[in-house]
Amino acid sequence: MTPDVPIPPLNPFAMFPFSSQLLDARAVVLLVAMLVVLAILAVVGQVLRRRPESAIDPDIIRTFNNRVSAWLMIAAILTVTMTMQRWVTVAFFGILSFWALREFIAMTPTRRADHRTLLWVLLFFAPFQYVMVGLGLEWYGLYTVLIPVYCSLFIPARIAFTGDTKRFLERTAKIQFGLLICVYALSHAPALLYQNYQQWNGATDRMEPWSGKPAGLLLFLIVIVLFSDAMHYAWDRLFGKHVIAESVNPTRTWEGLLGAAVMAAIAGMLLQLLVNVTPFTWYGAGLMALLISVMGSSGNMTIAAIKRDRGVKEHGTLVQGHAGMLDRIDSVCFAAPIFFHVTRYFLVGQQQPPDTPPATGMLENFLHLPWMG
């Protein structure tokens, strides 16, 4: 550590107050629009539910209402957390992850010998992943490898140490997959808030630091995923002919997949042209939305396949009474890491912006030990 960088005094009050770290006027517009649309859909759903003589299948209305109310809740909490410091949003995604992971593990049976492994996964690795995301960019190197590398070595080893070899690979894969999808993949969504983005400036033909606030990218991801899910459903109903995989989900069709992708791309372009919440160009935003939509559909199919394999369609008795979190966030889980890395590849510069102080190790920030000078 260089001696001329003073250690800032620890100020506990700096942790909490509301801050405008994340939101700017453009992001607020998008956030409010999302809340309003969801609220309108929720009201429509309630009206339909109260009208038993309507021609729509009550099962569909119930599914619709469940989804809309879950997302209205998530959007409302996000609205609050985004007015605070970044780590609050990270913590909120951590809770969603934890919720989805316990649902996943409850759904896929493991053996008694896996108890200690699950304890490590649920109480250490999952929270630690989010702590690292919350600590910021300096930890990027560790949080991108912790679960795919270290955990994937730790889990089979820990199970091997118990001596129970029955269905060994299957148990290992279940735990590892749950952790990858529910925790690792989803943690890339709040990690979007920590990058220093650049934007292409057409006038000078150079990349320049982006002036917007990072919440815009996270909101763009969520809005496009939700919109694409809705479009998928609508196109399945209206134009669906060729079912993708009957045994996984008999209502999902190729027409729906393509329709959703095209509609999402158009929505992404319009969003960028009208609200300008991301550092993408208008066609870049369209391509990103296309990618998000395809990944979201893949996520939906994957989780549906797992559920089919386990013999649960919408909810098992175990998940009953809980929101069915995995169902709600599966598309975001699949879209988040790809969106994160493609954005990072194109729009995050290698060099630090000039005003950031040189990075110091976390340990030195917390403990100032004598031998550190």
Next chain:
Amino acid sequence: MKQISIPILVGLAKFFSGATLRWVDCGPDKCQRVYFANHTSHLDALVLWASLPRHLRQLTRPVAARDYWTGGPVRRYVSSLFNVLLIDRENVRAHSSPIDQMIREIGTTYSLIVFPEGGRSPDGELGEFKSGLYYLGKKRPDLELMPVYIDNLNRVMPKGEVLPIPLLSCITVGPPIWLEAGEGKNDFLQRARQKVLDLRET
């Protein structure tokens, strides 16, 4: 003190078990009942009790083994919070058999939670029932005997583990049964056991 610690205990039990309580062909009611359930985890009594609605919780006492719940200050404190009726598994004497003790303790207000297998099954399968349930039904024919199936709690805290992992579980309560006139002990116990097993499928 208890005003604070009971909600905390209930909250913790609900968080770690992720329990959903389902009433099948019956509902929560204040009348005197005996909930009899399969036993796969030390958490069973606590979680079943914590999942009941608040007004029933105050009227329901789980029956649990004295040797487990008096082992150490933490367990003793927790057991005092959820109003456990502690029963000696060893040295049962003629004049204070566990059944007499239960009947004396519940009076005309309380309900009971019992685990008729007598102990936790190691593999999660439902063992044979001991005769206590039969004698309860015989001496107090007015009690509603409610079968309960507890699913997945053995994964939250299996036998031999100390720390629970937060998963999801499901508790299913079925419609009450009573001891039929002239029904033999073994017949009744078999029927009661089958009722619990049936709930697994619903």
